[in-house]
Amino acid sequence: MTKKAFNPDVDAPKWKGGYHPYDIVKEGSIAIAVILVLTLVLAILFGSPDEKAITIKTWSNAAPLDFANTTLEELNGTSTTAAYGAPYNTASTGQQLGPLQLAKWVGVRIPVNAAKDFVISPLKSLPDQPALDHQLAVWSAASTSTKNSWLTSYGKAKVKFVNGQVVANTTTAGPVPVMINQLTQMARSGALDQALVTGHGFYTTDYTKPLLFLADSEYLAGLADHQHLTGDQWGMMNETGNYPGQSWLWLYTFWYQIPPFKTSANADVLVWGLMMVLSAVLLLVPFIPGLRSVPRKLKLYRLIWREHYQETE
Amino acid sequence: MAFILSFAALIPLDSLGHYIHWGWVEISVANFIIIVLMIATFIAAITAPFPGRRRRKENR
16 A cells, blocks of 8 residues: 655644643633723724614605605606516516526515505505595506606606695696605605505514615715715725725625626626635635645745744754 | 713714725725734734743743
């Protein structure tokens, strides 16, 4: 039986030197104590990010016309949510990796009908609104082409916010002006926030719908841009204010800054795929000839254990 | 209220962030400081002598 050849990347030579006692528990305890003191001192000095939550009430009061415009987009199916595809709807193919239609394969797991869930159903939940109920009945009875004609007319009209009301300069938009104005009033009172989270079981902790609605707005995008949190601002690694963020995500967010990811509609899945490949390479370093030799050839260990090498050589 | 305020951060960092722009690279000053500190800690960990080294030499 032949003896297996010594491989410096895989095999460790037999240690022939001396041994010193080393208390790793003591070192670990000291490290934890230092981390604890540092955490307390930094928490007292700097605190943590405490941005006030943004609700639909906040948004509709700060930018009622943006809210009205986003509501129109939910109704005509051009908002990000309405046109997203899986997991919310079947409006588009969604993210795909070459021929692999990954989002479509996952399917509609969180069904969201933007027009119905964000606009029509909340409006129907308003009590004692006979005029609005009539307009909603007109909307429901109309054909798709009529609805589209009304929505197009509203989109072309000059819309203003006057005396707390959203007013559209059009007479050919059917019930749309009343619906959008009423939803804006509902949002400004805070009732829409509640209407979008209720009906999901005993605990009302499912904020999917209000968050999606909010994410469709220009208002939230503007706030994110102001705080340097958008994708093209390396936002994935940033935090609000002057707080340090997730700097370890530098590589993930880096890909979004360069072509082809920067301009691709499938950037999310492309970057994810690339990071999975790179993560696999990192995980498999011990098995990749050449790459696994880098630490040995770099000889950084000789710098760390220089005292030992000074004594033995 | 005073009780709550007494637990507020001594140096709050909630004001609008400062950013370093270098071509298409953009990084917050806070992240940059953290990265510099991490690199400095790494270099210190490699180059600083092991604790107890002098004592071990004296005992030899």
